Amino acid sequence: MTKDVKVPDIGDFSDVPVVSILVGVGDTIAEEDPLIELESDKATMEVPSPAAGKIKEIKLSEGDKVSQGSLILLLEDEGSNGGGADEKPSEEAPKAKSEAPAPAREPTPTAAPAPTAAVTDAGFGKAHASPSVRAFARQLGIDLAQVNGSGRKGRILREDVTRHLTSTAAPAAGAPASGGMGIPPIPAVDFSKFGPVENVEMSRIQKLSGPALHRSWLNIPHVTHDDEADITDLDAYRKEMDTQAKEEGYRVTLLSFVIKASVSALKTNWQFNSSIHPDGDKLVRKHFYNIGFAADTPNGLMVPVIKDADRKGLVEISKELMSLSKAARDGELKSKDMQGATFTISSLGGIGGTSFTPIVNAPEVAILGLTRSKMAPVWNGTEFAPRLMQPLSLSYDHRAVDGALAARFCVTLKTLLGDMRKLMW
Structure with a gap:
């Protein structure tokens, strides 16, 4: 007793390419288990099985184009004679496996790992994951049957696939660094063949921050929005404050104002002050x-945190910036001084540049980059006038923030920095 399984109603789509076959001949499947994956334009859909049974024959291949009614496979009813393997699993299952047309799907323990073998494993098709996650795992050669899902009802998320890859493919200490995410490692080169070289040990901070930055870059879909703020009037006022502050032993920098403005922008656009739930x-x-700020130290980059920045004025923020920066340079920061940030600012203003792409410091969802301000001609409706413009580079996690919201955040920030009176509201 066999049943023809055909492509069901898929809407107005026709001649849709088959991008993946999620099962194999001999597999025993349950009702609603995904069979194939179709892709039309930018939409990907899985075709589920209408019934439980054992796959007798697959009638299409990857790359074939199908429409509603196209034959997918022949399904043998579990209760039929042909399904007797279920009655004697210990005797029949090995035989069925040996007769399968592609036994290489299940490599022996001594064989070298093969990504294609992993992704065609029967368990892959039964995993609880979305089409995009399946495609992501297949691209990396990850068997979803081996991945633990952290989503609702055990659903496998993209982060789970990445975590599995990191945990199973982490290089041993001292091993050459690989590209990660299934990317082939950069080949080792003997540079001494071309001239004199020396190996310089990375600082402890670089060794710790490097993997964290790599993890954030791999896990977060980064987008960077660039803009400029007119800080002509603000900078004039800042210089007045700084002159008085010097007499009291501290400094007032642009960063103090940006922190104050960022808090107001975060209150208006709360998504930037959030994290993605597990x-x-x-x-x-x-x-x-809590606003983190990148501090350049002799030992590498550190990120101290201004706690409860919304409850502090410009003077208090300026003094705390100076105190934490000094502690960072002197290597005296405590772990609590670098924890709990909800948003981070990385300023290269004292060095230069016009824009850059700061990496989001997960589990935060955004980071603001500042480069050196510059005097530029700005049209005021009548003529071009010289104005001091501050470049802004806002990187964000596109899962939590979309482009329109990022643009609104920067408009809010520009408005606040352009009129310092609004910082007092």
């Missing part, structure tokens, strides 16, 4: 405002 289905909205 289940991937919601955002964790934070009702506190």
